[in-house]
Amino acid sequence: xxxxxxxxxxxxxxxxGEPVHVEVNRSDIIKYSISxxxxxxxxxxxxxxxxxxxxxxxxxxxxxxxxxxDGLPKDSFLPDLPLKxxxxxxxxxxxxxxxxxxxxxxxxxxxxxxxxxQGSTGPLIFVVYNLRxxxxxxxxxxxxxxxxxxx
Amino acid sequence: MSSLDxxxxxxxxxxxxxxxxxxxxxxxxxxxxxxxxxxxxxxxPYTTNVEKHPGVVIDGPLQGDWLNQVVVNWxxxxxxxxxxxxxxxxxSYIGETLTSGGTITAIDTDVSxxxxxxxxxxxxxxxxTPGTARVKFA
Numbered sequence: 001x002x003x004x005x006x007x008x009x010x011x012x013x014x015x016x017g018e019p020v021h022v023e024v025n026r027s028d029i030i031k032y033s034i035s036x037x038x039x040x041x042x043x044x045x046x047x048x049x050x051x052x053x054x055x056x057x058x059x060x061x062x063x064x065x066x067x068x069x070d071g072l073p074k075d076s077f078l079p080d081l082p083l084k085x086x087x088x089x090x091x092x093x094x095x096x097x098x099x100x101x102x103x104x105x106x107x108x109x110x111x112x113x114x115x116x117x118q119g120s121t122g123p124l125i126f127v128v129y130n131l132r133x134x135x136x137x138x139x140x141x142x143x144x145x146x147x148x149x150x151x
Numbered sequence: 152m153s154s155l156d157x158x159x160x161x162x163x164x165x166x167x168x169x170x171x172x173x174x175x176x177x178x179x180x181x182x183x184x185x186x187x188x189x190x191x192x193x194x195x196p197y198t199t200n201v202e203k204h205p206g207v208v209i210d211g212p213l214q215g216d217w218l219n220q221v222v223v224n225w226x227x228x229x230x231x232x233x234x235x236x237x238x239x240x241x242x243s244y245i246g247e248t249l250t251s252g253g254t255i256t257a258i259d260t261d262v263s264x265x266x267x268x269x270x271x272x273x274x275x276x277x278x279x280t281p282g283t284a285r286v287k288f289a
Contacts, residue, residue: 056185088211090238
């Protein structure tokens with residue numbers, strides 16, 4: 001069996017995190033759109049959020065005292081793993097509805113899988129989350145499978 | 152935005168390419184906008200000495216955003232993005248100019264969908280972030 005992923009860590013698979021609530025704000029869309037070099041007016045004026053806007057909007061906002069030496073807050077929804085450095089892995093997104101200022105959204109994340117792989121520079125653990133975003137009224141907005149790589 | 156006619160598209164057709172050159176300023180703005188305090192995106196001594204990267208790291212999800220813009224900027228208001236996948240295969244560092252682009256891989260006129268492969272290439276021409284997208288025409 002796996003050497004790096006403990007049975008305790010493995011028991012997290014299938015677990016669901018606390019729902020995150022976010023109210024979409026026009027100026028946040030505008031900042032995101034400028035910094036990602038959007039070209040369409042509807043994004044640059046904040047009328048509609050670009051496809052990956054929620055990646056930022058759903059990031060944890062933690063007090064400075066809770067940020068680690070790498071700058072990141074400790075993710076409470078991550079089992080204890082022997083590899084500590086985080087890299088972006090990729091994503092699979094299915095869009096059901098566009099996002100606009102004033103939208104009140106609820107995001108729920110579950111831990112879908114932990115996969116050990118051998119990278120060119122050493123072992124890696126792929127942490128796979130399923131994310132489901134709905135409006136507070138229950139309308140489905142986005143389904144996403146996110147992969148984070150620990151090295 | 153110009154109008155696209157699904158019946159006039161063909162498999163193998165290329166989408167417009169675009170270049171992106173991240174700077175310290177653009178990466179600062181992006182990481183502030185997404186509230187990402189990870190030091191590998193703005194603190195060069197930390198990034199090279201502690202996390203052992205050769206330089207300040209261009210965020211993987213920023214490349215993901217540039218990738219989906221290949222599709223949504225080509226499509227404009229002619230349709231909507233329904234699916235989008237990518238994987239960050241290799242890291243990229245500040246100073247590199249990246250090129251985004253894509254190719255049509257399938258067209259289904261019955262349900263008005265078009266599938267595409269999209270890519271981010273580095274200056275050596277290596278695809279560092281491949282992806283796929285599906286759009287549905289209105």
